[in-house]
Amino acid sequence: MQSFMQTLVFGIFAGAIYGIAAMGLALVFGVLKILNIAHGELVMLGGYVGFWAFSTLGWDPFLSLIIVIPAIFIVGLILDRIVYRHIVRQLGEEKIKNSLLVSFGLGLVLQNLAQALFTGDERSVQVSYAGEGLNIYGVLLPWTRLATLGIVLIVTLALHFFLRKTYPGKAILATAEDYESAELAGINIGRVYMMTFALGAALAAIAGQFVTFTYSLAPSIGMTWTLKAMIVIVLAGTGSILGALPAGLLLGVVEAMAGAYLAQTYKEVAGLVIFLFVLIVRPQGLFVRK
Amino acid sequence: MKTTSRQLPSFKPSRRWLTPGAIAVLLAFAVVFPQQVAKDNVWNLFFLMCLGIAMGQSWNMLGGFAGQTSLGHAAFFGIGAIITRVLWFHGTPFFLALIVGGVAAATFAMIIGAPTFRLRGAYFAIGTLAVAEVLRITIAQNQPYISTMPGSMIAEYNLPSRYWLALGLAIATTGAAYMLLRSRWSLGILGVREDEEAAQATGVHVLRHKLLALGLSAVFMGLAGGVFAFKQISYYPEAPFFPTFTFEALMIAYIGGLGTVSGPVIGGIFFVVVRERLAANLTDVHQVIFGALFVVIVLLLPGGLLEIWDRSKRLALRVIRR
Amino acid sequence: MPDFLNVDAINVAHGDIQALWDVSLEVGQGEIVALIGPNGAGKTTLMRAIAGLHPLKSGTVLLRDKALHALPAHRIVEQGVIMVPEGRRLFGGLTVMDNLELGAYSKRAREVRANTLELVFELFPLLAERRTQRANTMSGGQQQMLAVGRALMGVPKLLMLDEPSLGLGPLVVENIFETVRQMNQQGVTIFLVEQNARQALELAHRAYILEQGRIVGTGLGDELLRDDRVQQAYLGICPAPEE
Numbered sequence: 072m073q074s075f076m077q078t079l080v081f082g083i084f085a086g087a088i089y090g091i092a093a094m095g096l097a098l099v100f101g102v103l104k105i106l107n108i109a110h111g112e113l114v115m116l117g118g119y120v121g122f123w124a125f126s127t128l129g130w131d132p133f134l135s136l137i138i139v140i141p142a143i144f145i146v147g148l149i150l151d152r153i154v155y156r157h158i159v160r161q162l163g164e165e166k167i168k169n170s171l172l173v174s175f176g177l178g179l180v181l182q183n184l185a186q187a188l189f190t191g192d193e194r195s196v197q198v199s200y201a202g203e204g205l206n207i208y209g210v211l212l213p214w215t216r217l218a219t220l221g222i223v224l225i226v227t228l229a230l231h232f233f234l235r236k237t238y239p240g241k242a243i244l245a246t247a248e249d250y251e252s253a254e255l256a257g258i259n260i261g262r263v264y265m266m267t268f269a270l271g272a273a274l275a276a277i278a279g280q281f282v283t284f285t286y287s288l289a290p291s292i293g294m295t296w297t298l299k300a301m302i303v304i305v306l307a308g309t310g311s312i313l314g315a316l317p318a319g320l321l322l323g324v325v326e327a328m329a330g331a332y333l334a335q336t337y338k339e340v341a342g343l344v345i346f347l348f349v350l351i352v353r354p355q356g357l358f359v360r361k
Numbered sequence: 362m363k364t365t366s367r368q369l370p371s372f373k374p375s376r377r378w379l380t381p382g383a384i385a386v387l388l389a390f391a392v393v394f395p396q397q398v399a400k401d402n403v404w405n406l407f408f409l410m411c412l413g414i415a416m417g418q419s420w421n422m423l424g425g426f427a428g429q430t431s432l433g434h435a436a437f438f439g440i441g442a443i444i445t446r447v448l449w450f451h452g453t454p455f456f457l458a459l460i461v462g463g464v465a466a467a468t469f470a471m472i473i474g475a476p477t478f479r480l481r482g483a484y485f486a487i488g489t490l491a492v493a494e495v496l497r498i499t500i501a502q503n504q505p506y507i508s509t510m511p512g513s514m515i516a517e518y519n520l521p522s523r524y525w526l527a528l529g530l531a532i533a534t535t536g537a538a539y540m541l542l543r544s545r546w547s548l549g550i551l552g553v554r555e556d557e558e559a560a561q562a563t564g565v566h567v568l569r570h571k572l573l574a575l576g577l578s579a580v581f582m583g584l585a586g587g588v589f590a591f592k593q594i595s596y597y598p599e600a601p602f603f604p605t606f607t608f609e610a611l612m613i614a615y616i617g618g619l620g621t622v623s624g625p626v627i628g629g630i631f632f633v634v635v636r637e638r639l640a641a642n643l644t645d646v647h648q649v650i651f652g653a654l655f656v657v658i659v660l661l662l663p664g665g666l667l668e669i670w671d672r673s674k675r676l677a678l679r680v681i682r683r
Numbered sequence: 684m685p686d687f688l689n690v691d692a693i694n695v696a697h698g699d700i701q702a703l704w705d706v707s708l709e710v711g712q713g714e715i716v717a718l719i720g721p722n723g724a725g726k727t728t729l730m731r732a733i734a735g736l737h738p739l740k741s742g743t744v745l746l747r748d749k750a751l752h753a754l755p756a757h758r759i760v761e762q763g764v765i766m767v768p769e770g771r772r773l774f775g776g777l778t779v780m781d782n783l784e785l786g787a788y789s790k791r792a793r794e795v796r797a798n799t800l801e802l803v804f805e806l807f808p809l810l811a812e813r814r815t816q817r818a819n820t821m822s823g824g825q826q827q828m829l830a831v832g833r834a835l836m837g838v839p840k841l842l843m844l845d846e847p848s849l850g851l852g853p854l855v856v857e858n859i860f861e862t863v864r865q866m867n868q869q870g871v872t873i874f875l876v877e878q879n880a881r882q883a884l885e886l887a888h889r890a891y892i893l894e895q896g897r898i899v900g901t902g903l904g905d906e907l908l909r910d911d912r913v914q915q916a917y918l919g920i921c922p923a924p925e926e
């Protein structure tokens with residue numbers, strides 16, 4: 072059995088991936104005010120783009136991020152245009168309900184499309200340096216995991232800088248706060264919604280790329296990732312986009328601990344139970360932004 | 362009164378199509394046609410239609426009548442399936458096993474209903490989705506092996522018996538939906554859908570009405586799961602918990618016409634016929650087409666096929682009057 | 684005849700309920716025009732319709748020859764028609780400076796942003812001091828200044844204010860009205876909705892009266908101040924008791 076420290080460290084590494092996947096979902100929820108059940112399918116698609124770059128071009132998975140990100144960003148733009156834009160215009164409770172239904176259907180479309188294109192076989196990327204890493208007092212820190220964590224931190228900081236310090240970023244925050252005021256300030260909110268959705272998709276894709284060499288890839292993994300991302304944003308408290316990172320790390324650690332000290336079978340369930348618990352004990356508090 | 366449901370066209374509890382004549386024709390067809398043709402693929406097709414109708418009616422009781430969007434109906438289906446199958450395989454008479462499966466699904470629904478109904482709208486939807494996934498993953502990890510009927514059962518397996526059972530279930534579920542709408546509960550349930558606060562203010566016990574709709578809905582979804590377990594020779598125990606079953610149920614309700622009794626019947630028939638056609642010709646992408654169709658319906662045609670019917674009727678009348 | 688903003692026979696509904704019935708009005712260049720009327724008359728609806736936040740059922744809104752009703756809200760801003768919404772509606776989680784910068788989001792305004800910012804800080808020195816404060820932590824009066832400042836950052840040709848005095852003390856109101864007068868002297872056309880009819884009529888060159896979604900009267904500001912019916916309905920002056 073691995074040491075407590077090792078469990079903790081692997082929990083953190085896993086949590087970094089949850090964090091970045093959830094950040095995309097939180098961004099879309101915070102700005103467009105829709106819940107995208109197909110978010111996990113974007114993770115899955117990102118993974119397939121990375122897998123394709125690895126298997127046909129032989130690219131290192133970290134290098135192929137430079138095509139994974141723009142590819143899924145474009146997928147995001149397209150999905151916004153043909154689907155989500157129509158929901159975003161609706162109002163109130165109806166809007167969020169319809170977003171759930173529509174994205175549930177869309178998730179199925181993407182999953183089956185992937186099934187048809189890539190078959191249902193499990194895929195994964197094996198890098199030559201997979202087993203290597205740092206060994207600190209018997210705690211193993213694989214290079215791949217360290218790099219993952221590093222990229223997640225960089226992306227989080229970059230997103231923070233983008234949203235807080237740049238004009239387009241502030242337009243996104245302004246639209247999230249009050250879309251009518253944003254329009255009255257001259258912001259094209261249709262464009263903001265489209266860019267935000269695509270940005271959320273790109274964040275999902277980064278997570279997907281990490282999945283290819285950390286876990287394995289199959290068309291059906293989407294729902295699992297959607298739920299993970301939802302758990303994380305409920306833990307983070309909505310309205311908090313960057314809070315997804317610490318919340319993701321927390322989920323990663325909780326799962327790792329449950330897997331190590333309860334039973335492997337409870338690993339997944341632990342997160343969902345926490346999720347339901349938080350949702351029920353503080354339903355409005357965490358999901359509604361004042 | 363504030364109307365929160367722009368999405369639901371102002372359907373009165375609908376008895377359209379359920380005229381005695383239409384029912385009689387439909388029933389006669391359902392009874393006579395498969396027997397006349399007597400081919401496996403027809404028995405199968407009709408079985409699937411009836412199962413689809415039952416699932417659609419079930420989802421509609423909660424999602425259409427009471428306005429509570431569940432994304433976790435697969436949980437009830439799965440519970441019905443697993444309980445029925447395990448009891449049946451262990452020597453319980455099938456009908457008893459089936460009933461216990463349905464009751465188990467409803468019991469589970471009641472247990473999770475009280476807390477999840479504290480969640481409104483979207484939160485209820487993702488709460489139910491999470492519950493269903495918890496169950497699916499737990500089952501997948503604890504029951505990883507495929508479940509196959511014992512040889513003795515396969516020996517006496519016959520398809521028509523499966524169909525008659527499914528037909529019975531479809532009739533019972535449709536009847537229950539009809540009676541629910543004619544009962545004294547219906548006003549409260551529809552009130553909860555239209556405006557929960559207003560309903561509360563006029564003295565409707567909101568939680569009780571939601572639980573009633575959920576309980577009924579879960580019983581029938583559980584029974585549908587039991588019928589599924591009765592039909593399939595072998596499958597992974599996890600299978601009936603897949604989100605696809607939730608999706609099929611809500612899709613059928615939406616295609617036909619949400620919040621109506623005849624909607625799921627029309628939706629079930631349409632959905633299964635089209636799906637089987639597509640599945641035969643376009644094995645890989647038929648789910649893609651269905652997903653896309655669903656997206657279009659929610660966005661453009663929230664009243665489903667019944668709305669098309671209504672609109673064309675109105676259009677025709679207008680043309681005639683001119 | 685004024686040839687700047689022309690609202691012609693517009694009809695606007697909230698769902699099934701019609702809020703404006705064939706409303707027509709005109710605002711000439713350089714004018715201050717006030718719109719008064721009781722609660723629920725449709726004043727906000729009218730302003731939102733002009734600003735492009737609410738679709739028209741019928742009718743036209745022209746700025747010179749440009750059809751505003753065919754444009755989305757952010758393109759109307761680009762035309763120089765800028766609205767300060769009822770209740771201020773700031774970006775509460777962002778700083779004062781962010782709010783001001785966002786006010787100059789349109790391309791036309793962005794190019795002259797630095798200059799406009801100086802001007803706004805001259806008008807409201809307090810905003811310069813508070814530039815890093817979060818908007819929702821400011822007092823109501825300060826927030827209203829910021830709301831007006833944010834609108835000015837968009838370099839308005841036509842500035843529309845929806846009840847700028849709402850919930851504010853007399854001193855702040857005086858300050859805001861004074862700013863409006865100053866802006867007008869610098870060539871900005873003003874369209875003002877006010878509950879505070881006396882002050883609005885004193886400030887405005889002309890005014891319209893909106894009741895139950897219909898324009899029921901119009902006239903010069905001081906004319907209306909002396910009008911019996913207006914005095915009775917909006918200025919709280921009772922007619923001399925009859926013997």
Ligand SMILES: Nc1ncnc2c1ncn2[C@@H]1O[C@H](COP(=O)(O)OP(=O)(O)OP(=O)(O)O)[C@@H](O)[C@H]1O
Nearest residue numbers: 697698700702720721722723724725726727728729
């Ligand atoms: N979003 C909405 N949905 C439905 N009805 C609305 C909506 N907004 C306004 N109304 C209705 O339209 C009418 C006009 O409202 P509006 O806000 O334009 O009035 P107002 O003159 O600005 O009133 P006040 O002086 O109180 O601000 C009212 O009857 C109001 O109830």
Ligand SMILES: [Mg+2]
Nearest residue numbers: 726727728769
């Ligand atoms: Mg108003």
